[in-house]
């Protein structure tokens with residue numbers, strides 16, 4: 001009990017060093033929180049049923065439909081609000097899987113070294129070099145279109161990102177004195193990895209998490225834009241953008257525009273937070 | 287009229303942790319054809335002084351006061367284009383690290399020839415010929431011109447830098463620790479090159495840690511401590527009869543080949559320049575410190591042809 | 607010369623494992639993960655057993671896995687990518703790829719050029735104006751460009767320049783009937799080679815919007831990278847040494863740019879991979895008949911062999927690009943060349 005609380009305290013302290021202040025961070029975190037709240041309270045705040053088709057088709061934005069309606073009369077605002085649920089769930093669960101696999105592998109690789117490390121690095125670097133959207137298409141194509149499968153393919157795609165970052169950090173941490181000291185006191189390798197390396201990784205993990213989440217949002221939207229994620233009538237930003245694309249150039253711009261804007265906005269939120277945290281860390285390490 | 291006179295120069299770095307006055311009220315003058323050497327421990331502001339004369343103080347540094355009069359012009363008042371025309375042609379500089387002073391992506395010959403294109407308006411062919419001449423004057427083989435910097439040794443690169451610095455016959459050459467990165471034999475050769483320039487009328491401002499180097503080659507020596515002038519005088523006078531305890535300390539810390547006197551490094555470290563000590567900046571390390579030294583800044587005294595800033599001398603009746 | 611050739615050979619050898627790993631990875635994903643890929647891809651549709659057998663044979667799935675692994679690789683290296691198994695079934699996939707890949711290549715090159723031009727320009731400007739409002743604005747630009755969703759930007763540009771201003775075409779590679787006779791498959795090049803000016807005009811016009819879309823989105827990373835490199839280079843010894851010799855500032859900035867550009871080249875390999883991913887979305891948005899739309903079309907037909915071939919083809923392309931990047935780097939950096 002005591003051990004876990006002290007470990008928690010340590011994590012908290014390390015996290016705080018990575019939390020910056022400043023406009024970039026504030027704007028970013030506001031966007032993220034707003035979308036998060038939107039997803040959680042979707043049933044309360046959305047004015048209409050997002051899946052119900054009505055005769056009110058192709059209505060431009062107005063006071064009754066703030067973002068207009070689409071070609072089958074669904075309310076775009078409601079679809080945009082509900083659409084935040086899938087993209088957040090997919091991206092966050094994918095990220096958790098990527099971290100759960102990538103971080104331990106990276107620590108192991110960086111700490112133990114040797115042939116296993118070299119092989120693993122090579123495999124990870126190869127995956128990293130491959131276009132992530134195309135890899136995700138490959139995986140999603142055999143698993144079939146569904147949000148769960150999209151999450152799985154995104155998870156695979158982003159494992160190398162976490163692996164590479166963790167491995168690099170571990171390599172430099174390993175050389176630092178306190179690990180030497182801990183080792184000389186007879187600490188086991190596993191203990192060192194858990195107790196000394198993992199907590200020190202945290203600030204960087206946070207930065208990589210936010211930056212790769214921004215990337216994953218774009219990739220998720222790409223997959224569902226290509227029809228590899230949800231099936232209608234589920235509201236989803238990428239899919240909805242695709243569905244309205246043919247109407248866009250004939251003047252019904254609102255069908256695609258708002259979902260597309262939300263994709264970019266959410267990714268921007270994560271990217272801003274990541275940038276701000278990255279800067280803070282690089283200043284702190286100077 | 288001296289070639290250059292520096293008056294009350296003050297240079298400040300606006301660093302994150304506070305302001306650093308790296309050069310604080312330095313004055314001196316330099317005659318044409320004279321070799322003056324600036325010595326002082328690391329961090330005493332020697333390079334900063336040199337950059338200021340080139341008007342190349344790196345940010346966050348700024349010249350915050352004083353004057354640098356060169357050939358009748360105040361360098362601190364010149365615009366960019368005028369400065370550009372002076373740099374390289376009237377005042378040239380050789381930097382400490384020859385390994386990083388050349389553009390790694392361009393042939394040495396192109397970098398050298400560029401100088402003549404920029405300052406004398408020559409076309410590339412003529413400029414190349416001049417570059418060849420310049421290399422010959424520092425006894426470098428011609429193939430150097432076709433080489434990339436990484437293909438040359440450190441000594442060769444420093445010769446290239448000096449060749450470029452010499453080639454337009456500047457009135458003043460500043461050399462900031464030009465041989466620190468090189469071995470002793472190469473060092474002698476470089477010093478001889480500087481000396482040959484001096485003989486042709488160029489003034490030399492050498493910066494070094496190495497007091498014996500200063501003693502061997504220069505006409506006058508200026509000792510800096512923590513951004514201030516400690517002592518300035520003719521080489522012989524200063525080496526044989528140092529007035530400032532810091533100069534004495536520096537001399538005692540140099541091994542002497544001809545006598546087996548004890549080598550005594552100065553105790554303690556130079557001050558943290560963000561929080562310089564009050565009064566004389568040397569007093570915490572000074573063996574002869576008196577009460578006044580920690581309270582009031584010592585006056586700058588002229589004694590015969592020397593300048594010294596120390597309370598001991600003030601007591602002995604020097605005039606401020 | 608000797609050292610450059612040796613360097614390139616070493617790099618080429620180092621690429622082989624990368625390609626093999628990617629091939630293996632795709633093989634594992636496509637063949638081993640889903641159990642029976644044909645069933646997985648065809649979904650739940652009821653198919654008579656004999657027809658299923660037939661499809662398996664066409665896809666080469668009737669042999670043991672390890673034989674499939676090697677025979678597919680060897681066939682692939684010979685340019686035999688297998689045949690389609692759904693409508694229109696039995697067509698050699700290589701004919702599709704021969705048609706589609708030049709379209710992708712042409713757009714990729716143009717998008718790449720746009721991204722480099724924008725990225726270097728903005729990056730160098732930000733570095734020279736370091737710490738000013740311009741620097742701050744360009745930083746925001748680089749983040750925004752990076753997170754922009756390609757179809758959104760594409761559609762907005764289509765609407766402005768295609769529908770509203772009517773300046774530019776918004777779909778396809780060229781106006782119908784104008785395609786130049788094929789030499790390389792790159793329309794711009796082919797129309798130049800055959801002196802077909804109508805085709806040249808049309809294909810260039812068609813390239814503009816998709817290239818700009820792709821180029822803007824990819825330029826953000828270059829802006830950042832170049833700015834940071836250049837800030838570092840500008841404070842380096844040799845730049846100060848240039849200044850001390852009275853070289854004109856414009857020239858110095860140009861030399862700084864060259865030095866700052868080198869590390870960007872190493873990054874281009876990775877960036878090109880991102881570009882290929884972005885290609886799929888760009889092609890979809892602009893109905894560009896390239897590899898990306900090919901994959902999407904065959905996904906609709908659930909044509910397993912085509913998707914497999916296209917993706918493995920991309921694996922080879924990725925390997926090839928990193929080799930080209932290494933060669934370019936070696937050509938630019940005398941420290942490797944000599």
Ligand SMILES: Nc1ncnc2c1ncn2[C@@H]1O[C@H](COP(=O)(O)OP(=O)(O)OP(=O)(O)O)[C@@H](O)[C@H]1O
Nearest residue numbers: 299301308327328329330331332333334345346559
């Ligand atoms: N970019 C900078 N930012 C902040 N402070 C600086 C900067 N450059 C130099 N300084 C400070 O200015 C003072 C003088 O530095 P300078 O490099 O001129 O000393 P120096 O005598 O040339 O030392 P060395 O013998 O090590 O070359 C030092 O205290 C240094 O910390």
Ligand SMILES: [Mg+2]
Nearest residue numbers: 332333334462
């Ligand atoms: Mg110095």
